[in-house]
Structures are given as structure tokens and as C-alpha cells.
Amino acid sequence: MTQAIGINPPSFYTAFGSKAGLYSRILDRYAGEGAIPLHGLLDPDRPVADCLAAVLEEAARRYAADPGAAGCLVIEGARCTDAEAKDAAGVFLAAAEGAIRAFVAARHPDQAERLTDYMSTVMAGLSASARNGHDLDRLLGTARLAGFALAPVIAPDRASSGTLP
Numbered sequence: 001m002t003q004a005i006g007i008n009p010p011s012f013y014t015a016f017g018s019k020a021g022l023y024s025r026i027l028d029r030y031a032g033e034g035a036i037p038l039h040g041l042l043d044p045d046r047p048v049a050d051c052l053a054a055v056l057e058e059a060a061r062r063y064a065a066d067p068g069a070a071g072c073l074v075i076e077g078a079r080c081t082d083a084e085a086k087d088a089a090g091v092f093l094a095a096a097e098g099a100i101r102a103f104v105a106a107r108h109p110d111q112a113e114r115l116t117d118y119m120s121t122v123m124a125g126l127s128a129s130a131r132n133g134h135d136l137d138r139l140l141g142t143a144r145l146a147g148f149a150l151a152p153v154i155a156p157d158r159a160s161s162g163t164l165p
Contacts, residue, residue, distance in 0.1 A: 020084035023077070027088055030073045036062060038096060042103040049154045051103070052119060053147025059123050060139035063130035071127040079124075093120075108154060115154070122146045 016022040041054045063071050074096070077089030100119050105112035126139055
């Protein structure tokens with residue numbers, strides 16, 4: 001790693017403390033610049049299904065934006081085998097899931113948990129597919145199909161029943 005960034009090991013440890021310290025700084029930067037802007041997409045004045053579908057489409061765009069680093073840094077980090085990296089990414093993943101859950105719960109509290117699970121599952125699948133080489137068109141097609149499934153489930157007449165159509 002030190003060769004790749006052009007510094008010697010003591011300088012690396014002075015700057016970052018450890019590989020986990022570097023990864024945490026990368027995650028912080030990613031959260032500010034590369035992550036899906038949930039707070040901008042989860043608009044309380046728009047229908048919940050439309051907002052969640054917009055999140056999925058934005059995920060597809062971002063996950064395919066850089067073929068050399070396809071997928072989501074947070075999702076992929078949260079499922080890696082390094083315990084420190086997994087824990088660091090898990091904090092960001094939990095925050096994103098919490099934002100989605102809170103957004104849905106504000107209007108459909110009985111559906112917040114399952115819709116958050118749905119979004120997390122679809123986004124993890126989009127990230128894995130991007131890492132496996134799916135291009136933007138393919139990822140957008142999948143995201144749009146997943147988005148279409150949301151409207152019937154969140155329809156106003158189903159909001160209180162929590163049942164699938």
C-alpha cells in the first residue's frame with residue numbers, strides 16, 4: 001500500500017495510524033462526495049415509492065460510474081472479511097438504512113422495516129452486479145424494475161394493512 005501511494009511505512013502510520021484508519025478516512029470522504037444523497041432524494045413532499053425508486057436509480061448510476069471501482073464502497077466494505085473494515089463500513093450502512101427507515105416510517109410506519117430491508121437487498125444486489133461487470137443500462141433496468149414493485153405495495157389503500165397486493 002505504501003508503494004502504491006508513494007510513501008514509506010513510517011509516514012503512512014504517522015498520517016493514518018493503520019490501514020483501518022486510512023479506510024475510515026476514505027469512508028468519511030466517500031460519505032461526503034460519493035455516497036447516494038439520501039437526504040436530497042428522500043423528499044417528504046413526494047410519494048414514498050417515487051423517492052425510493054429514485055434512490056435505486058441513483059444507486060445504479062453511482063455504482064456503474066467508475067468501472068475500476070464499481071459497486072458501493074460501503075456495501076462492499078460491510079461484507080468484507082476484515083473485522084475493522086466491516087465495522088467501519090457497517091456504521092455508514094446502518095446510518096443509510098436508518099435514514100430510509102425513518103423516511104418510510106414517517107408516513108407508513110407499519111411498512112418501514114420491510115421496505116428498508118427491500119431497499120438494502122436491492123442496493124446490495126445492484127452493487128454486486130456492478131462489481132460483476134453489469135453496465136449502467138443493465139443496472140438501471142434492474143433498478144427501475146425494482147422501483148416499479150414499490151408503488152403497489154405502498155399504495156394508500158395498503159398503507160395501514162402492511163400486506164402485499
